Amino acid sequence: MEELTVGRAATRTGWSARMLRYLELEALVVPRRTESGYRVYDLRELNQLRALRELRRRFRVELREVAFAARLRREPELRAVVETWLAGADAAPESGATPAWVEWEQRKHERLIAA
Amino acid sequence: MEELTVGRAATRTGWSARMLRYLELEALVVPRRTESGYRVYDLRELNQLRALRELRRRFRVELREVAFAARLRREPELRAVVETWLAGADAAPESGATPAWVEWEQRKHERLIAA
DNA sequence: GCAACAGTGACACAACTGTGTTAATGTTTG
DNA sequence: CAAACATTAACACAGTTGTGTCACTGTTGC
DSSP states (O other): OOOBOHHHHHHHHTOOHHHHHHHHHTTSSOOEEOTTSOEEBOHHHHHHHHHHHHHHHHHOOOHHHHHHHHHHHHOHHHHHHHHHHHHHHHSOOOOSSSOHHHHHHHHHHHHHHOO | OOOBOHHHHHHHHTOOHHHHHHHHHTTSSOOEEOTTSOEEBOHHHHHHHHHHHHHHHHHOOOHHHHHHHHHHHHOHHHHHHHHHHHHHHHSOOOOSSSOHHHHHHHHHHHHHHOO
């Protein structure tokens, strides 16, 4: 009893039908299909759609940024490398002579980045 | 003895000087400055630059995607909401009647998304 | 059976990203 | 002190994102 077609799902969630199709293309919200190919939005997808809207509104997040977060979740190796990079990037810059973290950094990156 | 100005840092890391300035603007690699305002790239920044290049090459990651990952790290609330969204988005769609996760989903989103 | 939907595909367009280049000015160095 | 760098600011430009609209065709509901 909560099976909406694209137009109704759109007005119900505040998107346009066009955008629902786009979100499917971007693999962000993928509805199932009827036999004849119509998109079917269940409660699950409606929730995703509303939540995604709030995400954008409250945090000014772009769709492709959410898509990238999804990619990070699907590709653990990528996630590891990105996190390593970020850790290196915001480690507080030391002032002491020959900070030990420098070589540590170097080896870490060599290990992780090595083809 | 590893204090390069922007031009040398560029040729040393495979970027253009222009791009090093852009990366600073985007807060991805921020060098310190001399008294007179010249950018100074130390080993730390050189490592970041090389690693960033490899990230892009190997995983086809965009700069702004890395910037977003950095933002996720800086804003834990945002990270929580995004992760919740993703979790809801790739929970395997059940086939049983009135899946329990639906209401769970709903309350979770209400809690997290509530203004 | 026809109006009101749905499907895909295409064209359009503003805004943004990433990048080069050029100009006008300041700094470092042989 | 002049050459070779650096600084910022601006203009330019192709590619991408997000979005609307329009055309043509297929499906559904009354």
